[in-house]
């Protein structure tokens with residue numbers, strides 16, 4: 001036991017989790033912003049925006065995340081020379097954040113749209129009838145209610161995102177959990193079960209509160225009708 | 226309106242006294258609207274004058290709601306012209322929004338903003354559309370809420386109010402925009418009977434104060450007391466137009482007679 005704890009310290013397992021938490025944090029923010037814009041596109045009265053929104057969702061949602069992450073590194077950076085930070089490792093980190101964000105934005109968009117469906121059409125009609133045009137009525141009336149109706153599905157997207165941060169390994173983020181676990185197993189095969197459960201339980205501890213919180217918030221913030 | 230002078234011989238009606246009415250405010254000209262193959266509005270010609278209270282009555286599915294919704298362009302029309310105060314309804318965008326702000330609408334289902342307090346429901350339009358300051362908008366909102374008798378509910382959320390209270394807040398929300406005309410689409414038909422009168426009283430008061438109103442309702446008491454004119458619709462057409470007394474006592478068309486016999490006998 002003592003020896004195993006030493007191994008955990010030696011390979012900086014906590015630090016690895018911290019990398020994934022940071023990936024998840026930034027990707028959550030960015031995908032929430034991008035996903036909200038996409039949702040606006042999809043509910044807008046303008047046909048070309050609706051089309052663009054649904055094309056984005058269809059393509060990104062059906063593309064494997066690994067494909068996107070590999071593309072971020074070998075395509076966007078390797079060939080197109082997209083550089084997000086001068087520091088080598090930091091650049092990979094942000095490329096991974098962008099890859100995670102554009103992928104999960106598609107799911108955020110769909111979660112918000114399911115929230116929009118919880119808002120009766122009469123709300124939009126009342127907003128229009130007092131003279132609010134599309135953007136103000138979306139911002140002031142529809143989206144605030146839609147977000148509150150979308151907390152549970154958004155929680156599910158966040159849970160998926162947290163777990164999917166491990167795919168950052170495919171974008172050469174070598175300090176995140178799955179990469180560290182791989183190294184540990186290679187060097188300490190005598191502890192494979194302990195290693196596996198360390199990471200598995202780590203994610204359970206990380207993800208469970210998200211599910212509990214989103215359930216409780218979605219109940220507490222539900223719009224009374 | 227005073228109808229005491231209109232008790233004429235059976236088949237004769239003096240012209241209604243319309244001296245209190247102003248220039249045309251809402252004008253519909255040859256309006257047609259289809260839902261797919263269904264011709265819901267058929268060549269509708271209608272003029273509502275400033276200060277006039279028009280009651281629209283007719284069987285379910287005759288197009289009354291569609292007519293109301295076409296006037297503030299919640300529904301598009303396929304041909305014809307609708308103008309408010311001489312201005313044709315613009316097709317889309319900011320200009321349409323501006324003109325809509327001049328047309329109040331009260332819905333059957335109230336449609337108060339569920340995530341906002343009563344006070345915020347009433348101040349939203351004045352602040353975001355008219356650009357009033359928060360304090361000005363709130364002062365005005367409280368005055369209006371007082372007028373419709375729900376000032377003490379200002380801090381509550383819509384779901385905490387009775388239907389009658391919600392509908393009165395909805396009226397205050399419309400009034401806060403200082404509309405030129407108000408549309409009411411069956412404002413009392415979702416209410417429990419004991420709450421109908423509190424809403425009708427507010428509407429009658431508005432009518433007395435000279436608000437131009439188009440009211441879809443089957444409340445004959447309201448029509449008798451407040452309406453200048455009744456329009457009877459059936460199958461997407463205006464079948465009959467008359468003063469309330471004329472219409473309820475001497476309907477001319479068979480459709481109207483048939484309809485009245487049904488709503489009067491229950």
Ligand SMILES: Nc1ncnc2c1ncn2[C@@H]1O[C@H](COP(=O)(O)OP(=O)(O)OP(=O)(O)O)[C@@H](O)[C@H]1O
Nearest residue numbers: 260261263265283284285286287288289290291292
């Ligand atoms: N969005 C829509 N799509 C298709 N058909 C519609 C739509 N809205 C209304 N209709 C149809 O148009 C006709 C007129 O509807 P409308 O709601 O204007 O009638 P109404 O006179 O208000 O009836 P009610 O007294 O039941 O409210 C009805 O046959 C209705 O089914």
Ligand SMILES: [Mg+2]
Nearest residue numbers: 289290291411
């Ligand atoms: Mg109707």
